[in-house]
Amino acid sequence: MADVAQLAGVSSQTVSRVSNGFPGVTEDTRRQVLAAMRELGYRPNSAARALRRGEFRTLGVITFSLSTMGNIRTLEAIATSAAQHGYAVTLLPVAVPTQDEVNGAFSRLGELAVDAVIVIMEIHLLDAATVSLPPGVQVVVADSDAGDRYTVVDTDQAGGARDAVRHLLDLGHDTVWHLAGPEGSFAAQRRANAWHATLTEAGRTPPPPVRGDWSAESGYRAGLRLADEPDCTAVFAANDQMALGLLRALHERGRRVPDDISVVGFDDIPESASFLPPLTTIHQDFAEVGRLCVEGVLSKMRQDGTEHGTTLVPTRLVRRASTGAPGSSR
Amino acid sequence: MADVAQLAGVSSQTVSRVSNGFPGVTEDTRRQVLAAMRELGYRPNSAARALRRGEFRTLGVITFSLSTMGNIRTLEAIATSAAQHGYAVTLLPVAVPTQDEVNGAFSRLGELAVDAVIVIMEIHLLDAATVSLPPGVQVVVADSDAGDRYTVVDTDQAGGARDAVRHLLDLGHDTVWHLAGPEGSFAAQRRANAWHATLTEAGRTPPPPVRGDWSAESGYRAGLRLADEPDCTAVFAANDQMALGLLRALHERGRRVPDDISVVGFDDIPESASFLPPLTTIHQDFAEVGRLCVEGVLSKMRQDGTEHGTTLVPTRLVRRASTGAPGSSR
DNA sequence: CCAGTGGATGTTTACGTAAACATTGCCTAG
DNA sequence: CTAGGCAATGTTTACGTAAACATCCACTGG
Numbered sequence: 023m024a025d026v027a028q029l030a031g032v033s034s035q036t037v038s039r040v041s042n043g044f045p046g047v048t049e050d051t052r053r054q055v056l057a058a059m060r061e062l063g064y065r066p067n068s069a070a071r072a073l074r075r076g077e078f079r080t081l082g083v084i085t086f087s088l089s090t091m092g093n094i095r096t097l098e099a100i101a102t103s104a105a106q107h108g109y110a111v112t113l114l115p116v117a118v119p120t121q122d123e124v125n126g127a128f129s130r131l132g133e134l135a136v137d138a139v140i141v142i143m144e145i146h147l148l149d150a151a152t153v154s155l156p157p158g159v160q161v162v163v164a165d166s167d168a169g170d171r172y173t174v175v176d177t178d179q180a181g182g183a184r185d186a187v188r189h190l191l192d193l194g195h196d197t198v199w200h201l202a203g204p205e206g207s208f209a210a211q212r213r214a215n216a217w218h219a220t221l222t223e224a225g226r227t228p229p230p231p232v233r234g235d236w237s238a239e240s241g242y243r244a245g246l247r248l249a250d251e252p253d254c255t256a257v258f259a260a261n262d263q264m265a266l267g268l269l270r271a272l273h274e275r276g277r278r279v280p281d282d283i284s285v286v287g288f289d290d291i292p293e294s295a296s297f298l299p300p301l302t303t304i305h306q307d308f309a310e311v312g313r314l315c316v317e318g319v320l321s322k323m324r325q326d327g328t329e330h331g332t333t334l335v336p337t338r339l340v341r342r343a344s345t346g347a348p349g350s351s352r
Numbered sequence: 353m354a355d356v357a358q359l360a361g362v363s364s365q366t367v368s369r370v371s372n373g374f375p376g377v378t379e380d381t382r383r384q385v386l387a388a389m390r391e392l393g394y395r396p397n398s399a400a401r402a403l404r405r406g407e408f409r410t411l412g413v414i415t416f417s418l419s420t421m422g423n424i425r426t427l428e429a430i431a432t433s434a435a436q437h438g439y440a441v442t443l444l445p446v447a448v449p450t451q452d453e454v455n456g457a458f459s460r461l462g463e464l465a466v467d468a469v470i471v472i473m474e475i476h477l478l479d480a481a482t483v484s485l486p487p488g489v490q491v492v493v494a495d496s497d498a499g500d501r502y503t504v505v506d507t508d509q510a511g512g513a514r515d516a517v518r519h520l521l522d523l524g525h526d527t528v529w530h531l532a533g534p535e536g537s538f539a540a541q542r543r544a545n546a547w548h549a550t551l552t553e554a555g556r557t558p559p560p561p562v563r564g565d566w567s568a569e570s571g572y573r574a575g576l577r578l579a580d581e582p583d584c585t586a587v588f589a590a591n592d593q594m595a596l597g598l599l600r601a602l603h604e605r606g607r608r609v610p611d612d613i614s615v616v617g618f619d620d621i622p623e624s625a626s627f628l629p630p631l632t633t634i635h636q637d638f639a640e641v642g643r644l645c646v647e648g649v650l651s652k653m654r655q656d657g658t659e660h661g662t663t664l665v666p667t668r669l670v671r672r673a674s675t676g677a678p679g680s681s682r
Numbered sequence: 683c684c685a686g687t688g689g690a691t692g693t694t695t696a697c698g699t700a701a702a703c704a705t706t707g708c709c710t711a712g
Numbered sequence: 713c714t715a716g717g718c719a720a721t722g723t724t725t726a727c728g729t730a731a732a733c734a735t736c737c738a739c740t741g742g
Contacts, residue, residue: 023698033722038700046720068465069408070698072399073727078465080442088428098418101445110464112410113441115431134440135398135408135465239626263623270628293593296569298600353728363692368730376690400728403697 030058082136099312182337183216195256238267245271262287280346299343360388412466429642512634512667513546525586568597575601592617610676629673
């Protein structure tokens, strides 16, 4: 910086002002400084900057090994949104979702050059962590709502599930079967709860739910069972991949979709439009979730806010060919 | 740090020594300092550290919007491996693969707290960038080999394709058709080249390749065409998703796999084991690619090495039910 | 018994930046 | 014509750490 100042014939403070876009610098001076910067290839030293400013302009993101497409898309949106606000994103990988690993990530976090943290994981692991987070603000995108203790941004799982069930009921189906996600997942649990509640509210009897583990393979196995249920005309699968397996099983068993059985998925993964038939599903707006995480965490940093809350991102029913009225043997 | 020093009754330098695990500190003193650190909740300031040490202990990763599973898995491996070496990972998202975006990422990079950069993208965008990278070492995982100008780590695309073709020839097929990836991709190009070369070396006539765009949908369309080729008994698809679409098309047309047609994919995505039938495919070791990227970049930093080279990560043929001898009407 | 040696610890300093305060010089109002 | 004000720029200082150097002290060997 001193070199630039000398070359431009100004003080280093003026260089600093130019570099940070402060007002009160003549246009002439600014140009000279910029020219000198270019000539010397000057790059501000971000370590010194951070030291002086007391902030890193960096957000940390803790997430499980980028396993699910949802997490990945959210992370991507976080990175993009953070960049727009002039923030970088540092990744804190947690290899396996064990308590030890989470604790390890949290303690590493203490030494990390990070102003705030966004946690993408189920909240019970956060709660059970023995290592506390350093006093940096945090937003949690969790498969749970804990708006009383953390600031939460999440997809409106319940609303999406409700829309899926209502869509099928509106088409004339008597009831809706559910291909649920694994027991440990709060997202799966909330989708299942909303499915159950919506049916009950509509005066229908919920059939026993079938459980999968999110994988297409588990959906296939569940599908073989559902294909044998004579009065099953509509299924709400807790995610698109299980719906894929379900479709294959139904096809194998000669149950036509949607003529014999209607299927709705959840997530709207890119492939779902190419399923056979194209899948009606609940679209999740991961980009919006990521954006809100970043804005939430930044506003908390500014206001030093302590009150928490939950922001739900609405879903959208994407209607494709896998759903229709019952018994429509067109 | 000064507070800790005072509480422990030592100088701040001793605190520094303890905090960095330097020798020459009595066990007694060390314990006292550690106790004081705990009591005060001391966390070393990484900005000051970086300023003093002249390095950030952070790697930057430039990649396209985490679109493909391969990139994601590689990124994950990079993050994990970096963490093991005491390095953090900062993400530089490039929203769309245009030259402008890449230039933007590079210039942002200049101000970023990063010691080195790992670039996960096709090398021609790197070459065409008008903004040059600051003098930090770089490893490029590209859909191309450019070991003369950059240090490259990549999957052995050619070897994998060769194995796929040979596997089919060994089973007794006269020749192997190819469902290729999009023209713009060097990975697709190299797989196609190796397919062609392997057939030619074996004295076979390569049929005209069919092109897809990596998507299952494009594989399906290509599959409808291939199903009508009477002498097509073996297909090598350039990725698993296109193979999925291909399988569906063949099934629709009543061509049995593997009895009538054998299919080999590339990538070994998790779902491929659950395809109908389970897909024989070429497994890519993304974790190894990521690990080698990190180690490569770190060793270059240490040695200040300037010579480049290409490290190829071997693939592995995963044999499943989608391949068999031709005309095996078992 | 003392010089010499080496391990443990303390003191000084600089890393690059930006906030706070100081200075300069020009313009305007009385 | 001059005091006052303000915009543009310069000077000083501190941010938290760790390298380099300085000091202290206990122990060893002659």
